[in-house]
Amino acid sequence: MTTELSLDLLADDTRMDLALATPIVEISNLSLFYGAKQALHDVTLNIPERHITAFIGPSGCGKSTLLRCLNRMNDLIDHVRISGRIAIRGHDIHDPQQDVTELRKRVGMVFQKSNPFPKSIYENIAFGPRILGTRDRATLDEIVERSLRAAALWDEVKDRLNESALGMSGGQQQRLCIGRALAVEPEILLMDEPCSALDPIATARIEDLMLELKQRYTIVIVTHNMQQAARMSDYTAFMYMGKLIEVGLTRKVFTTPLEQQTEDYITGRFG
């Protein structure tokens, strides 16, 4: 079942066709083990460029693990073993030639809990460009302004760039983390439940921001919030017990799911 099947079904949608014609990430037969425990089972999935793809599913279903595979953050955990292939623009990210830090610059990440560095707002944004070797103050100033504007934060913080980032509100901190990720010009932005710790107003601002960002970036978001997935994403992948159950256009997955499990989860019968 799973991917091939849904691809067949989705083929009648012209917009989907166009998008899938240029998948930026191709995941094929991906399995992941934490020691002896298997967390991902043979996942095959394509992620289309410049759209928002949402991973949904109950807690522990492996959606965050799958997300973290895309920038190899799982490498940091001991005893993790991966089989299968993940290719970004056709290049296998597990290729021994692949520089992990270079991959992470191309695939940015925003975490569930905002994690600004204990530095000034300016230094938070400038961190990425600095480690890429940008020293020139004027260039850095420009990057900081552009990134903060892109993160819809500039007007709020432009007068206090040298104050501690930890003094901002939770929503501002999360937007700062988005801006920090954007400062290194990634192609893909991974968001791991970015709004789970935020109030509805802050969440709305982040969602507006995501809709703007998808014009230029490919966004992959993990969310527990069904409404958020339904309103924001173009494609939805439903996962359960480490398996990819169903993937497709969001409106199709939410209105006419192919699998009973998907329907049960979406309608709130479990999860």
Added chain:
Amino acid sequence: MKSWKPGDSFIWLSGGALALALLMVFGLIALVVVNGASFFWPRDVEQFQLNDGRVVLGEITAREKIPQPNASHAPATHRIQIKRGNRDLYGTDFIWLNETDIQNTTAPRNALVIERVEWGNFYGIFQRLEIGGQTVSNDWKFVRARLARARKLTAQIHTVSRKDIGAINRAQERLRRELKRSESAELRADYAALQAQYQEQLATLASLRGQLTDVLVVSAAGHPEVRIPLADVVRMNHPNAMTAWRKCCFYAEKLWEFVSAEPRESNTEGGVFPAIYGTVLLVLLMSLIVTPLGVLAALYLREYARQGPIISAVRIAVNNLAGVPSIVYGVFGVAFFIYLGGGTIDQAFFSDRLPTPTFGTGGLLWASLTLALLTLPVVIVATEEGLAAIPPSTRAGALALGATKFETTWRVVLPAVTPAVLTGLILAMARAAGEVAPLMITGVVKLAPALPLDGVFPYLHLDRKFMHLGFHIYDVGFQSPNVDAARPMVYTTTILLLAVVLAFNLTAISIRARLRKKYSSTHL
């Protein structure tokens, strides 16, 4: 009506424990301050007429009840301790008098106290001033002016003999060692030129000394004519005739001398400047050594090492090192740093000075290293706790931006842990400044001939022995030939040591507060 709740007793218990702790600390400080602060105040000089006809002139320093084990019902009698000075005349500085032996007590306004370079204080009556054997004047104003002139000349003599002649001696010593290596006429000529300079300076010294012919003639009980060269007088006063303002000035002057001058009279008089200097320099050097070492060790333990039984064992061992008696570190310092390290350095670089050791004996460097080793566990533990408090998500954030492990550690983790490092350093400095036992065998001396940091190349003399306030307290209080005279110095030096520790801590705390303000939250 409030009822007694079960938890209340615990609150009282914990509050009481805190109150007791505070009481003990403040009691200690009060004892030290009360005993130390009054030391420099000019006390009245009293003259005691005894029943047997003797006369004693001096300051009362103590009063105690005479123990009478056999006659418990007899009225209590007291005796007083008098500091009568004039050690050169009477042999001791102090005398005990039974109050029953005293016929009357007066406070003569012309009682003179002279603080001398040698032999301690003189108590007596001024007679006249002689210059070159001629009685010139007994005008007190003129005598004071002559004293100021004598002090100036003495300072000049000090400069010539210590600085100018010292520089010539050092240059000659250098030439001597070069000559030992290779004979050359040029060096010989240089040496001869230096010798001529030396003779010149000696002549200057002789002429300066020749100008110091003033002699103060004073009298004391049983000695109608005591001659004191004015060059030996530090200061002289009539304390009974001093106004309150003059006494305040005197106090300030003595206090300034105490913190700025070198010690005299086997440390019981004068100042403790070299000891302050040595303590501060020692603690600074120790901090410079222990901080990078401790931080790097903690970073490895927490950031790089794979957590497991071995790392746990190392951590326990580090914690236990903090409990090793400090003298053990001193012994290690002597055996490892001085004999092995210093001995090797001497063999390699200073073989021409052997058998006189350069680094192969106690010195500032080895004492700093020993103290750094002693305080290392404190810094490691504090830094490790700071590292544990940094959320892993902060590190993940940096790594997700494409930073390497090193960049993450260097640019994110290290700045964030700095306040914790400073906490460790505050504890380390407090311990190091108060430590004496390991220093006694790794380089502290009773009296150091020169400061370890001065204007002579290479400026910081890591091989020199130095003085230390903690050791000074021990030395003055328990090793002094004149314990009664030295006792107040114990308290004043203690105040000073506390002040030095406090100054260090306040500096570190203010830096830490600024860092915390810069990095930490105001809203969350």
